[in-house]
Amino acid sequence: MSDVVMQLVVNSITAGALYAIIAIGFTLSYGVGKFFNLAHGVMTAIGAYAVFYLTKGLQIEAWLAVFIAIIFTGAVGWLLERYIYAPLRARKASTMVLLVASLGAFTALQGVLSILFSSQVQTLTQGSAVQQVVAFAGATITEIQIITIITAIATLLGFVVLLRYTLFGKSVRAVSDDEEVSKIVGINTTRVIGVVFFLAAATAGLAGILVGFDTAIEPTMGMALLLKGVIAAIVGGIGNIYGAVLGALLLGFVENFGIWKIAGEWKDAIAFALLIAFLLFRPHGILNKKS
């Protein structure tokens, strides 16, 4: 029995770590852009398929492929911001217009991936190599899951350092507070927002790559991951990166313990029930001070 609980705890933490990587980027881009960038989800698929193409198509070493893929995904995120969101913001479009535009970008990019790679399920791992499994206090965890957890921690720490101790971080926080005033005091807000979108997309791409090495990839993988990231970000308190991580962990635990006694397909329903409960009773999330 305790073994089951232990395994559930391990599963919850790995799921939470993955959601955290996605939620951090989502919450940061919300902070500076002030709209729900739903195209964030498809970045996971773009990152994963970039690695797939580079390793299986061009036979590039895995580590280099991952690196290039992350940069590439970041660039796609930057392009969306530069040529779609920034012009819309300049025109004072409502957040709903931005949301629908990002939904359009999501659909378009997902469609392009399906055209290029077909909707078949693919794997990133070479051949049929069985994953290394590590036993840990009565539970098992795969190597890639350990890497996911480490990546999540590194992503969080990286962003904390960036936001707290660098000049760039200061301007990100300034733009999140008030874009107009930031502009007045001489911050190049377009550049700052662009870089944030680059970083957000790059980390989402990384999350997709991790999923690809852990299980499998398909062009439509972005939707489910996006929704989990969005739920984590809102539950934790949108705009707050610690909140995003807390929300992700909470979501991981609720989801995995929720399906303890019932079938696994209910996971998504449980996740959304959590979101709706939070929207109703604590709409600003766990950590947000603003009301």
Place this chain on the structure above:
Amino acid sequence: MQELIYYFTHLAIIIGIYAILALGLNLVVGYTGLLSVMHAAFYGVGAYATALLMTQLGFNFFIATGLSVVIAIVLSFAIGLVLSRFDGDYYALGSLGFGVILYSVFLSWRGVTRGALGIPQIPKPELFGFEFSQITVFLLLVVVLAAGVYLCSRFVTRSSFGRVLMAIREDERAIQVFGYNTLYFKLTVFVIGAGIAAIAGALFASYITYINPSSFTAMESIYLLSIIILGGLASLRGSVLGAVFLVVLFEGLRHIGLSSDMAAHMREALYGVILVALMLYRPQGLVGKYKL
């Protein structure tokens, strides 16, 4: 020749079903300004309820459709109560959430919906011994129902009730000051939209004779949303136009030699591009009157 007629009749039926869906959704999104991303879920509720009532309990199509509309209304009333607490983007996310939850129910409540296997052998409608088994006769039924929905929608939007809806869209606070209970109006229009979607679901189930959860995903809701944004928000003609465009585009892509799979991907990509372009250059859609 026979085949050609069959083919065009088939297309007309599909367009009719999508037009019904778009009309209902436009009342909610276009006229009232509530960005609902769960329309496909109510479409699914109508399809499943009708299919189950007909195959399991042997109900007549028209009675089953009526009951499935009632089921959709009750369900949407409960969901609408929760959703009415949100606005703007949060409304969109909350409704997306309910859409995913209902999809999970279709997929996972195996004892009733048979999960991914779906429900086969759904009978065709029958009225006083007359069967709507011929495709042209079925088209007639779809056209009559679509016209009915169109006229009802027109009545709703041109009545004083419709004017309050549009006022809510423009400035909810202001219309509240005038003493209107906006919750009542938002709930009512949401329920009407869901009921209309259930009619489309019933027609779809009976026409295709087989349903499974894959027709009622979140992605389908997004498609429906793009139909009305493309055609035009707060425009009934726009809804119909959007439905025609969706089906014609897909068939056009198939006719230039793409496989049905590839045509679907191509349509997905094109729809995304169109949505982005509309938001950038024409946020009210082709013939719409309201910008998001």
